Amino acid sequence: MAISRYLESRKNIAGSVCGIAGLGLTFAGVAGPYWPVVVAGLYGAGALIAPPERPSLPDFPDASARLDALRGDFGTLQGYLAEIELPPAAAGRLTELTALLGALLDPGWSTELLAHDPEGVHTLSRAVRQDVPEAVDTFVRTRWWTRLAPGQEAPERHLERQLTLLQEEAEQLAAALRETEARRQESHTRYLEDRAN
Numbered sequence: 001m002a003i004s005r006y007l008e009s010r011k012n013i014a015g016s017v018c019g020i021a022g023l024g025l026t027f028a029g030v031a032g033p034y035w036p037v038v039v040a041g042l043y044g045a046g047a048l049i050a051p052p053e054r055p056s057l058p059d060f061p062d063a064s065a066r067l068d069a070l071r072g073d074f075g076t077l078q079g080y081l082a083e084i085e086l087p088p089a090a091a092g093r094l095t096e097l098t099a100l101l102g103a104l105l106d107p108g109w110s111t112e113l114l115a116h117d118p119e120g121v122h123t124l125s126r127a128v129r130q131d132v133p134e135a136v137d138t139f140v141r142t143r144w145w146t147r148l149a150p151g152q153e154a155p156e157r158h159l160e161r162q163l164t165l166l167q168e169e170a171e172q173l174a175a176a177l178r179e180t181e182a183r184r185q186e187s188h189t190r191y192l193e194d195r196a197n
Contacts, residue, residue: 011047018046064115066125071105074128084136087156093163094136100170101127104177113177120173127166135162 006012022039025031031038061069078098086094104110104124114120142155 009053011050014050015043015047019043066121067111067114070125070128074105077128077133090156090159093160097163097167104174110177113180123173131166135159
């Protein structure tokens with residue numbers, strides 16, 4: 001394996017080219033009886049001056065693959081949320097939020113835009129994998145403790161506020177994607193107008 005890698009390396013190719021030049025000098029009569037030293041020396045010089053091998057880039061999954069995995073996690077989240085009983089106001093906010101997250105994750109134009117927006121993918125990933133499940137799970141646990149010690153602030157209010165903040169964050173992402181498309185459309189219009197003039 002190491003031998004075949006060296007045979008294909010830049011150092012071997014550069015050394016071989018210089019060694020062939022040494023053979024050319026030998027046939028031209030310049031190297032004389034020292035031709036093996038000349039050929040070997042030129043091969044070594046070529047191998048030394050060749051640029052080093054550049055390691056190949058790591059093969060990270062592209063944004064499409066990350067979005068596919070995120071869609072699967074969103075399906076898992078929806079299954080979890082279907083088993084949780086929430087107060088009507090919080091359930092309504094959660095339904096709106098999951099509908100928006102689902103629309104952003106649906107294959108199509110938004111996915112194409114998200115593929116070029118790593119921050120947007122991170123925002124969605126954080127909402128699906130961390131923020132929404134943690135908000136709901138914390139509510140469920142806190143609600144149980146509130147039953148044991150009544151008189152404290154209702155956990156529903158915290159859950160509603162958290163879901164509102166997450167909804168606002170998702171709406172900002174949707175607005176940014178919409179603005180990107182609008183700029184693209186305006187740019188194309190300007191291009192066509194410039195071309196017409």
